[in-house]
Amino acid sequence: MTLHDLLDNGCINLRREEENMTETDLMHEIEIALSERGCYVERINVGKVQTKDGRWFSTGAPKGRPDLSGFIPTTGRMFFIEVKVKPNKPTEEQLRFIHMAKSSGALACVAYSVDDALKMVNDAIFDGMGLVVMDPAAERLPDDSELWLKLLTYASDCRELFEALFTVRDCGARLEKDTKFGLRIVPCERADVYQESLKMFKKYAKPLTDELFYLAKVGG
Structure with a gap:
């Protein structure tokens, strides 16, 4: 008897591969996965708006703020996630914010996949609460x-x-x-x-x- 015999069963439907996603697609997938894990998660929208007289002003969070933020159930520990698809890399401002968040005791990471985000949250639940x-x-x-x-x-x-x-x-x-x-x-x-x-x-x-x-x- 092998475990492969036990587990191997017919059809495995492949999800769309994450490397083919846009950052918006991946962000949405991460939001769903974290919500199903019991986390509160919200998307931070940042942009610029032009007034009628031609002036521009920035909206949303300050420059460098990660795409997603939220907190873990029960513990309430905050997390921040900057979502990227390869070969894109975080900016200096984004890396600075992530470093500041970690130094303050929050969770923060650059996520190139849903698994990157879930691993950060799951590890925190194990380490902070026990199993x-x-x-x-x-x-x-x-x-x-x-x-x-x-x-x-x-x-x-x-x-x-x-x-x-x-x-x-x-x-x-x-x-x-x-x-x-x-x-x-x-x-x-x-x-x-x-x-x-x-x-x-x-x-x-x-x-x-x-x-x-x-x-x-x-x-x-």
């Missing part, structure tokens, strides 16, 4: 949510396994009954996320498959 056991897809995929909560609780004493399970679930992985293994993990939409997490699943293949078999017996 928070929750099903990140409970509202989107309620049918197997109770089983996922039990599986994540089981893995909560092993951070790397917990993070791998949490990540694929957050991207839409599901648990389905299997005649041979009891339960199997149906891969998430993101093939890249699935393949990366699969490395950790293989590392913990025996205890993970045993737990899935046990969960199939006790039910949700």
Whole structure:
């Protein structure tokens, strides 16, 4: 028995690759992902307006302010995210703001992908609160949510396994009954996320498959 047999299932629908996105597209994806993670997040619009007499004035936040800001649930810790797509790089003013935010105890980063933003938030939740056991897809995929909560609780004493399970679930992985293994993990939409997490699943293949078999017996 291999974990690949357990996890490999049919169709994996690829999302649009982030490197093909515009910065506006990526910003929207990050907003959605952080909101689903439970964060409050808002977009900062900056621009210039010309008056009737021809004068220009700046609107919105000061120069260098990152595109997105918000705070993490429960702790209320602030975060700032400057969204970029390669090969674009942050300006000197943007880097200065990020440095100032970090020095003041806030979270701040330049995000070239949704994963960059989520990693910053997830790491802060782990480090600041200890392990928070929750099903990140409970509202989107309620049918197997109770089983996922039990599986994540089981893995909560092993951070790397917990993070791998949490990540694929957050991207839409599901648990389905299997005649041979009891339960199997149906891969998430993101093939890249699935393949990366699969490395950790293989590392913990025996205890993970045993737990899935046990969960199939006790039910949700």
